[in-house]
Each structure stands twice: as C-alpha cells, then as structure tokens.
Amino acid sequence: MSLKPKSNWELIKNGMFGENTIFRMAISLCPSIAVTNGMKNGVSLGVAVVFVQTMVNATVSLIRNFIHPKIRIPIFMLIIAGYVTIIDLLMATYARPVYKEIGLYIQIIVAFASIFARAEVFANKNKLWPSICDGFGMGLGFLLAMIVISFFRELLGKGELFGYSLISGNPLLIMILPAGGFLAVGLLMGFFNWVDMKFFGGKGASGV
Amino acid sequence: MDFTKLFELVVSSALINNFVFTMFLGLCIFFGVSKKMETAVGMSITFLMVMVVSAALSWVVYQFIMVPLDLTFLKIIIFIGVVAAFVQSADTIMKKVSPSLYYKLGVYLALITTNCIIIAVPLKNAGEHYNFFESIAFALGSGIGFGLALIIMASIREKLEVADVPAPFRGLPISFIIAGLIALAFTGFSGLITL
Numbered sequence: 034m035s036l037k038p039k040s041n042w043e044l045i046k047n048g049m050f051g052e053n054t055i056f057r058m059a060i061s062l063c064p065s066i067a068v069t070n071g072m073k074n075g076v077s078l079g080v081a082v083v084f085v086q087t088m089v090n091a092t093v094s095l096i097r098n099f100i101h102p103k104i105r106i107p108i109f110m111l112i113i114a115g116y117v118t119i120i121d122l123l124m125a126t127y128a129r130p131v132y133k134e135i136g137l138y139i140q141i142i143v144a145f146a147s148i149f150a151r152a153e154v155f156a157n158k159n160k161l162w163p164s165i166c167d168g169f170g171m172g173l174g175f176l177l178a179m180i181v182i183s184f185f186r187e188l189l190g191k192g193e194l195f196g197y198s199l200i201s202g203n204p205l206l207i208m209i210l211p212a213g214g215f216l217a218v219g220l221l222m223g224f225f226n227w228v229d230m231k232f233f234g235g236k237g238a239s240g241v
Numbered sequence: 242m243d244f245t246k247l248f249e250l251v252v253s254s255a256l257i258n259n260f261v262f263t264m265f266l267g268l269c270i271f272f273g274v275s276k277k278m279e280t281a282v283g284m285s286i287t288f289l290m291v292m293v294v295s296a297a298l299s300w301v302v303y304q305f306i307m308v309p310l311d312l313t314f315l316k317i318i319i320f321i322g323v324v325a326a327f328v329q330s331a332d333t334i335m336k337k338v339s340p341s342l343y344y345k346l347g348v349y350l351a352l353i354t355t356n357c358i359i360i361a362v363p364l365k366n367a368g369e370h371y372n373f374f375e376s377i378a379f380a381l382g383s384g385i386g387f388g389l390a391l392i393i394m395a396s397i398r399e400k401l402e403v404a405d406v407p408a409p410f411r412g413l414p415i416s417f418i419i420a421g422l423i424a425l426a427f428t429g430f431s432g433l434i435t436l
Contacts, residue, residue: 060269063357067265110325114318121317140317140364144357146269211263212424219410219417226409 041166048170055178055218056225060146065182066214068135072194075183076176077131081124081139083172085116086148090168092116093156109152110143117143147171186217247378254382257431260358261390262424267358271391272416274352281395285388287349289381291331292362295324296380299363300373313367320363328353358387393423 051057055065064082068074092112100108121139124132132139142148151171156164187193190208207213260266274284299320307313332350335343353359362383366376397419406415 062268062272063266066268107322107325110321111318114321118315118317122314137361137364137368141266141357141361143317143321144360207425210425210428211265212421212428214265215417215421215424219414219421222417223407223410223414226414230409 041163044163044166045170045173048167048172049174049177052171053174053178054147054171055175055182056222060150061148061175062218063141064138065178066211066218068138069179069183069186069214069217070190070209071187072180072183073131074135075179077124077128078135078138079172079176079179081120082142082145082148082175083169084120085113085142086151086172086175087165087168088116089113089148089152090156090164091161093152094159094161094164097157105153105157109149113145113148113152114143147175182214182217182221185221186213247374250375250378251382251385252433254379255386255389256427257433259386259390259427259430260361260383261387262420262427264361266361267356267387270352270356271387271394271420272413274349275391275394275398275416278392278395278399280349281391283346284349284352285384285391287346288353288356288359288387289384291328291350291353292359292384292387293377293380294331295327295359296362296366296376297373298327299323300366300371300376303363303367304373316364316367317360320367321360324359324363358383390423394420397423 054061064078068078089109089112093109117140120142121136124139125136151168155167159167184194186208189205190210190213192198205213208217254260258264261268261271270284274280302319302323303313303316307316307319312319328350332343332347335347335350362380366379371379394416398416401415401419410418
C-alpha cells in the first residue's frame with residue numbers, strides 16, 4: 034500500500050478488485066457459500082452489505098475523534114450492530130420472501146470481518162468522503178463476488194438465472210447442494226489466481 | 242424433561258445440520274486455524290466451552306430481560322454484546338486464575354468473537370423458542386460439530402503440505418475443494434434423525 038493518498042475512484046476500484054473481500058482477502062466467506070445458490074439471494078445480501086459497509090465507514094469516520102482508542106472495539110461493534118438491525122427490520126418488512134431464506138445471514142453480517150476491518154483500518158484514520166468511497170468500494174467488491182459465484186451456481190445447478198429457465202436438460206445438481214458452494218468458490222478462486230499469475234505476473238493470493 | 246429429544250438435538254446439530262458443512266457459518270475461523278492439528282484442537286476446546294456458556298447466558302437475558310421488556314427487536318445488538326462481554330471477562334479471569342491455561346488457549350479466545358457461529362446459535366435459539374436445556378443441547382451439538390469439522394480438515398491439510406498441488410490452487414482454493422468433498426460426505430448423514 035502506498036502512503037500517497039489515493040483518489041476516491043482509486044479507493045472504489047481497490048475495494049472492488051485489488052482487495053476484493055472474498056477472492057483476495059479471503060474473509061467474510063460464510064455468506065459467499067451460504068446464500069449463493071441463486072442470483073436473487075446473492076444480490077440481496079450483497080446490497081445489504083454495501084449499505085452496512087458504507088454507513089459504518091461514514092459513521093466511524095465522523096465520530097473518530099470522539100472515541101477513546103481503548104473502547105473503540107465495542108463502539109464499532111455497536112455501530113455495526115445498529116445498522117444491521119436497521120437493514121434486518123427493513124428487509125423483514127419489505128422483502129418478506131427473500132428474508133425468509135436469508136434472514137439468518139443478514140443478521141450474521143454483524144460478525145463480518147470485512148466490515149470491522151475496514152472500520153478499524155480505514156475509516157478510523159480517514160476523513161468522511163474517502164471513508165465513504167472505501168466502504169462503498171469494498172461493499173461493491175463483495176457484491177461483485179456474490180454475483181459471480183451465484184451466477185455460476187444457479188446457471189449450472191438449476192439451468193436458471195433469477196428463476197428464469199435458460200438451459201434445458203439435466204442440470205448439475207451438485208452445484209446448488211451445499212457441497213457445490215465450496216467447489217464453486219474453490220475453482221473460481223483458483224481460476225482468478227491463474228489469471229493473475231498468467232497475465233499480470235502476480236503471485237496469486239495464497240490467502241490464509 | 243425429554244432426554245431423547247435433547248440427545249437428538251445434539252446429534253442433529255453436530256452431524257446433520259453441521260454448522261460448517263451445511264449452514265456455512267464460521268468459515269473464516271474454519272479455514273484460518275485448520276492448518277495445524279494442535280491449533281485445531283485448542284480452538285475446538287475453547288470454542289465448545291464459550292459456545293455453551295454464552296448460549297446459556299443469552300437465553301437467560303432473552304427470556305428474563307428482553308421478552309418482558311419487549312426488546313426482542315434489539316436481539317442482534319444485545320446478543321453480540323453478551324457474547325463479547327463474556328469473552329472479554331473469560332479472558333481476564335483466565336489470565337488471573339490459570340495463567341498456564343491462558344497461555345495455551347488465550348489466543349483462540351480473542352479470535353472467537355469473529356466467529357459467526359457464536360452469534361448464530363443464540364439467534365437460532367431465540368428464533369426456534371428452545372427452552373433452557375434445549376438451547377444448551379443445541380449449543381453443545383454445534384460446538385462438537387464445529388470441532389469435528391476443524392479436526393477432520395486439519396488432519397487432511399497436514400497431509401496436503403507434502404502434496405503436489407497446481408500452483409494457482411495452492412493454499413486456500415484447494416482447501417475449499419477439500420471442504421466441498423467433506424461436505425458431500427456429510428450429506429450422507431441427512432435423514433439420520435428427523436426432528
């Protein structure tokens with residue numbers, strides 16, 4: 034990471050590709066498998082995360098000078114939990130059918146490492162506007178990963194996208210089974226590493 | 242009290258609805274600490290203890306404070322607060338009372354608050370209206386299931402160190418594929434007990 038402050042656009046891009054939560058940093062993995070068995074679920078959770086991540090970064094950045102460093106962790110936790118409660122109640126009211134399937138995972142956003150990490154690493158040290166861009170970019174990166182994974186899983190597993198049938202014949206049932214989620218993420222991660230090594234000379238994200 | 246039901250709850254949450262392989266929770270920790278057998282065992286033990294106690298605490302708070310005061314819509318904030326407070330105090334007490342145990346398990350204790358299972362279990366207990374003993378049985382089963390997953394994974398990954406894996410798949414991607422295969426094996430447990 035360079036010390037030179039990045040422009041807002043660079044911050045968004047960094048969140049989407051350079052430090053993509055799922056494929057690069059390999060954190061917040063749970064929902065990437067749990068709710069990606071269909072585009073609708075994946076996109077809904079992604080949007081929820083974009084909202085929470087942006088708002089948390091904005092809030093933390095605004096009040097960063099008033100928080101005593103020693104109690105910052107519980108304070109961040111409370112801020113995150115507050116926004117998660119908002120989105121949880123909103124979805125429970127206005128998106129009932131989706132909420133029934135992914136409700137538990139919406140509530141689990143509170144334990145997302147990526148949101149906490151950005152609040153601690155970025156928003157705690159930066160001004161309001163860059164923090165919003167950083168949070169938004171990180172959220173978009175997550176959304177993007179969710180879209181890619183659920184695209185493949187729904188298309189291969191059911192032959193559908195957003196519930197519309199596209200391919201006839203026997204779909205690969207394993208892709209929508211729980212096990213298929215792990216396989217899909219593993220293969221996609223390997224593929225992105227391969228692209229990175231082959232075309233950009235990177236070392237690939239070894240992850241944990 | 243119905244012991245058969247409690248036993249079924251333990252078995253079903255440990256094997257059939259295993260948190261890691263069928264609900265996909267706690268994956269960050271699952272992939273993070275399953276590199277070595279020793280750390281996997283340490284994490285499993287710590288996790289099991291914290292899980293049971295925090296589920297019991299959350300149940301008490303939920304039944305005797307949140308329900309009478311009509312605060313159930315704040316359950317996310319309150320549960321995460323209860324868990325974090327318990328982990329923090331366990332950390333402090335353990336450091337004072339048993340430094341040797343703290344030296345062995347303290348690291349894992351700090352990591353536990355980032356584990357989604359720890360917050361998922363109280364939320365599920367509240368959602369399913371389990372009574373006190375059922376909540377504990379559910380927490381116990383979940384803890385056992387998580388430990389089981391962690392230990393299976395660690396034993397495979399230790400062998401993987403010497404395997405010749407294609408370069409782009411080294412590290413995390415191959416671990417994911419292994420987890421997928423284990424998950425496939427775990428689907429064999431479904432239908433063992435119908436609750």
